[in-house]
Amino acid sequence: MTSTRPYRITISDVARRAGVSPTTVSHALNGRGQVDPQTRQRVIEAAQELDYRPNRHAQRLRTGGASMIALMSSMPYAVAGGASRLGFLMEVASVAATSALERGLAMVLVPPLASGASPLDMLDIDGALLVEPSADDPQLASMIAKGLPVVSIGRPGSPDLDDVPCVDLRSAETVELLLGHMLEQDAQKIALVLGTAQRNSYMEAEDAYLRMISRTGRPDIRLRVDEACGEHGGREAAEQLLSTHPDIDAMLILVDAFAVGAAQYVQETGRRVPEDMLIATRYDGIRARTCEPALTAVNMHLDEVAQQATSLLFERLSGPVTNTRLLSPRPELVIRASTLRKAA
Amino acid sequence: MTSTRPYRITISDVARRAGVSPTTVSHALNGRGQVDPQTRQRVIEAAQELDYRPNRHAQRLRTGGASMIALMSSMPYAVAGGASRLGFLMEVASVAATSALERGLAMVLVPPLASGASPLDMLDIDGALLVEPSADDPQLASMIAKGLPVVSIGRPGSPDLDDVPCVDLRSAETVELLLGHMLEQDAQKIALVLGTAQRNSYMEAEDAYLRMISRTGRPDIRLRVDEACGEHGGREAAEQLLSTHPDIDAMLILVDAFAVGAAQYVQETGRRVPEDMLIATRYDGIRARTCEPALTAVNMHLDEVAQQATSLLFERLSGPVTNTRLLSPRPELVIRASTLRKAA
Incomplete structure (x- = not known):
């Protein structure tokens, strides 16, 4: 795969447009060397037309x-x-x-x-x-x-x-690992909780989840929550899921902040984790590790x-x-x- | 308390030495305004003699x-x-x-x-x-x-x-809290483990520990470990302490990496934490929280x-x-x- 964007206008592009060498462009723009005033003017115009910005990294080097x-x-x-x-x-x-x-x-x-x-x-x-x-x-x-x-x-x-x-x-693979593990643990009704933002990890997760649904014939229970709600959003997601699907026995909750809030809420309703409800999240960070009980997650290296x-x-x-x-x-x-x- | 160091040479210092106004110094050094060449030379020499560096922060502002x-x-x-x-x-x-x-x-x-x-x-x-x-x-x-x-x-x-x-x-206060708690939990022989570096927190901790020792008549058991040894240094500290003082029943280990290593070693010898050995550390971070068992620590805000x-x-x-x-x-x-x- 080649990259076309972000494409950076280079000194060579300016040189080509102005019909001079890259060295002349550099001298003209930096006020060094001997450059004919008309040539300098042509270079400056070419740079402006192309919206050329000097490479700060190269300058700093x-x-x-x-x-x-x-x-x-x-x-x-x-x-x-x-x-x-x-x-x-x-x-x-x-x-x-x-x-x-x-x-x-x-x-x-x-x-x-x-x-x-x-x-x-x-x-x-x-x-x-x-x-x-x-x-x-x-x-x-x-x-x-x-x-x-x-x-x-x-x-x-x-x-x-x-x-x-x-x-x-590898977001699809990550979610496949988690779903596969939940199925091994006899999960019957797995809910998937995602954020509302349009992120690749959510899209890949959703695709992997739908493939599992169609392969196993299990019910399709998905919910999206605004990430800005943090742990509280997770509590509300769990509340909503349990009121509409009281027989859910597993929740895969990609955002760790949501997962912690959901784990709290689920246990407050008298359900035990993991006996009555499996809960897993994606990122194996401090939230997953210090949740009560500690959350199954994925080492993303x-x-x-x-x-x-x-x-x-x-x-x-x-x-x-x-x-x-x-x-x-x-x-x-x-x-x-x-x-x-x-x-x- | 007033600060004398780091003392930064200011434009006023240069002005005083050159016998001109700060504005003249600024103009002379930045090539702005009208400055007499001799005056400019005097300013440059004064700046060099004082090793004056313009304030980058002010420039950036x-x-x-x-x-x-x-x-x-x-x-x-x-x-x-x-x-x-x-x-x-x-x-x-x-x-x-x-x-x-x-x-x-x-x-x-x-x-x-x-x-x-x-x-x-x-x-x-x-x-x-x-x-x-x-x-x-x-x-x-x-x-x-x-x-x-x-x-x-x-x-x-x-x-x-x-x-x-x-x-x-407030390092003294921090250690007093931890030692006081250990005494309340009936600790009889408390070892203090510090790093070898000359840090204020270690010095204050040592002073607080020695005050406790002299107040309670408990034995003075201190050990310093090179911080560069990390968790392994903590294991070795525990090994050394238990071989010289097998009846220690509490370890206050300031560096959390040491504390985690020590907790592992202590339990490998068949001792139970906390029944046979109390272990506490200072910083309430991920290491303290995810240690098995979780370590008593201090919220330093x-x-x-x-x-x-x-x-x-x-x-x-x-x-x-x-x-x-x-x-x-x-x-x-x-x-x-x-x-x-x-x-x-």
Whole structure:
């Protein structure tokens, strides 16, 4: 696969349009060397017509300064920020920051702000890592519009964005692992709870779930919840599911904040987890591990994912790359008390 | 308390030495306005003699760019990086990054590198937050030498550095809480395990421990372990303590990585936690919560600490401040299974 977007106008494009050499473009735009005033004017016009922006990364390499990348979250504050902050984003951040520094890149951490504002315009960054962007993610759109290199952690939330370089998180495989395990534990009626945002991981999860439904003939029980509701959204999802389908005996809840809220609510109704209700989530983070009971989840190998993403971004900063999609390591099931019905 | 260090040479100092106004210094150094060539030369010499560096933060404010701060760890990779990365540093990072962005500062995350190298020289930062610097911390020394504003999270590891602005983490009070709780649980022989680095939290802990010893007449059993040994260091500490003092019935282990290793070793010898051995640590992070059994620890309110530190650094970037030390919120004991002997 080749990348056509984000396509960055280069100094060669400007040179071609102005009918001069790239060196002349560089001299003309940077005020160095001897350039005829008329030629300089032609170069400046060509650069303006093409909306050419000099490559900050290359400039910084020349001046010895560190290039700056941002790690941005596409999740709202209620999931990625707030009280339980040590989640997916920070696990990626800790490894990506180290991996970036080892390559001479400084990583600015851009967590979601409670105000919902994006600080992107104020940051003078050379590129960005973006965690699981939704189809309409404004930060991704802004990066693409500016021609700044961006790497998506997880495939972007729309096939239209498939040429954005990314680390594929194997979301279908992840959900197949979780559903397969629930079926092994004799789950009869499995509800799937997703966020409302248009994220690739939800789409792949939904497809995998529907394949399971059609293969096993089990009932199709799906619910979408606004991610901004956090744990409370999970409680409400569980309440709604149990009122419409009181005989559900398993819930696969992709967002860990939802899963924790749902586990609380389910147990408050007198149901036991896992005896009466299996509950599993995707990300094996502090929420899954400290939930009561601890939640079955998936080891997504985020340390390696963060390194893959950083190295992909580093390559892009250094020039065009042909390999625009890397596959994450295979997800591994982490079975915990919340789904161990047979052992119970 | 007033701060005398890090003292930053200001434009006023240069003006005084050159015998001109600050505005003239600014014009002379920035090539603006009308400045007599001899005056300009005098200003340049004065600036060189004083090793004056223009305030990047102020410059960035003028040009509309975001000032850049770093969050640096003083802990080695084995404790703050590596496998269990979601610790103290990242908990501070998640809040500090948000708090910084809300003030127009970009926060670069500078985790410890496995190589031990410091990337400080390559980063064009305006100031830094430094977590629990030891007495000989090279990053702190470098920041001070450059006259860059720095705020220490926790008091610096030497009284010589007491004029470095900091958020005091109330380490004595923290250890008093933990020791008091262990005594209430009938601990007879309490060992104290510290890191070998010269950190303020260890010094305050040791003082509090010695006060307890002299007050209660209990035996003095202390051990220091190199932080770079991580969990393995904790295992070895427990082994050494049990071979020299087989009748120890409580271990207060400040570094959470040590505590987890020690808990494993203690239980492998056939001792039960908490029935035969109480174990507690300081930082209530993912390691304490997911240890088997979960470890009693202290809520240090790191979210508020991170905000205090960021706001202190922000003030310093904006000019001299009189208040150079803030007190963290009161630590709160979080009692978990690892010390609940009486309930067992």
